[in-house]
Amino acid sequence: MGIIDKLNKDFESRVRLGIMSVLMVNDWVDFTEMKTLLNITDGNMASHSSALEKGAYIEIKKEFVGKKPKTSYRVTNLGRASFVSHLNSLEKLFKTK
Amino acid sequence: MKILISFALQSTLIMNQKHQEDLSHIRSMMERSSRFISLSGLSGVFAGLSALIGGLYVYELFKANGIEYFDENYKLYSENLVLELVLVALIILFFALTFGIFFTIRKSRKYNLPIWNTATKKMLFNLAIPLSVGGIFCLALLYHHIYVLIAPATLLFYGLALVNAEKYTFSDIKYLGFCELILGCISLFYLGYGLVFWIIGFGILHILYGLIVFKKYK
Numbered sequence: 001m002g003i004i005d006k007l008n009k010d011f012e013s014r015v016r017l018g019i020m021s022v023l024m025v026n027d028w029v030d031f032t033e034m035k036t037l038l039n040i041t042d043g044n045m046a047s048h049s050s051a052l053e054k055g056a057y058i059e060i061k062k063e064f065v066g067k068k069p070k071t072s073y074r075v076t077n078l079g080r081a082s083f084v085s086h087l088n089s090l091e092k093l094f095k096t097k
Numbered sequence: 098m099k100i101l102i103s104f105a106l107q108s109t110l111i112m113n114q115k116h117q118e119d120l121s122h123i124r125s126m127m128e129r130s131s132r133f134i135s136l137s138g139l140s141g142v143f144a145g146l147s148a149l150i151g152g153l154y155v156y157e158l159f160k161a162n163g164i165e166y167f168d169e170n171y172k173l174y175s176e177n178l179v180l181e182l183v184l185v186a187l188i189i190l191f192f193a194l195t196f197g198i199f200f201t202i203r204k205s206r207k208y209n210l211p212i213w214n215t216a217t218k219k220m221l222f223n224l225a226i227p228l229s230v231g232g233i234f235c236l237a238l239l240y241h242h243i244y245v246l247i248a249p250a251t252l253l254f255y256g257l258a259l260v261n262a263e264k265y266t267f268s269d270i271k272y273l274g275f276c277e278l279i280l281g282c283i284s285l286f287y288l289g290y291g292l293v294f295w296i297i298g299f300g301i302l303h304i305l306y307g308l309i310v311f312k313k314y315k
Binding site (some may be wrong): 004014017018020021022024026029033036037038087090091093094 | 113116117122123124126127129130131146157207211214
């Protein structure tokens with residue numbers, strides 16, 4: 001059971017995995033681009049991103065470009081470390097099999 | 098008891114499958130978000146064909162102007178001929194770009210990939226740095242009438258641009274870049290045969306690369 005326990009519950013959903021994967025290899029990514037990449041709805045995107053922000057895995061920046069509000073996301077150091085260890089335990093799961 | 102074991106086995110199998118899918122999802126998200134993967138191999142093939150046809154046209158153009166390309170040791174080009182050569186080069190560039198954009202849009206529609214995202218912009222920016230410097234360098238060569246160095250310079254700067262853009266698209270593109278660079282270096286020592294190297298580098302290499310990539314990612 002040891003290895004499975006290490007899998008981070010916060011990254012369980014497919015959408016959160018997607019958000020984290022995208023942010024691992026990019027700097028700031030804005031709402032619209034993330035939404036189209038993951039192919040999800042506005043509400044879905046908003047709820048999952050705020051959950052990740054609550055866990056301090058990502059930071060959210062809100063600004064105005066002209067008159068339009070723009071939301072962007074970036075992974076935090078904690079998020080990066082947690083996601084890497086999550087990936088490592090996922091991989092270990094297959095090696096021990 | 099038996100039922101319990103088979104249930105446990107089944108659930109680990111399902112979990113395993115879920116984790117496997119998670120991993121491949123992660124991999125594809127990282128790839129899709131950071132690399133421009135809509136570039137079609139067909140773009141390369143058609144860019145190569147345009148260069149090949151253009152090169153052969155230029156060879157005929159030389160003939161028509163009384164220049165036997167492989168005979169004379171040094172060639173003097175009239176202003177008019179140079180102007181015409183530049184025009185042909187621009188037409189080739191136009192066709193190559195048009196085909197490139199056409200096949201890219203077609204591929205991204207087919208696989209439902211976004212075209213104008215951060216990865217695309219990064220790739221274009223990284224392509225543009227060596228290319229624009231190379232372009233200015235070639236304009237300066239034209240200005241100083243040092244025509245023999247133009248073909249090597251286009252190959253070299255193009256090769257550098259491809260190697261530079263490698264991080265943001267299919268990494269295979271760097272091999273094409275290396276081939277262009279090697280060819281460009283060789284051509285520096287065989288000045289006066291620029292057209293030959295140009296046809297190999299922009300025509301034949303593009304077609305080969307396009308066919309390989311098209312087969313690989315089909």
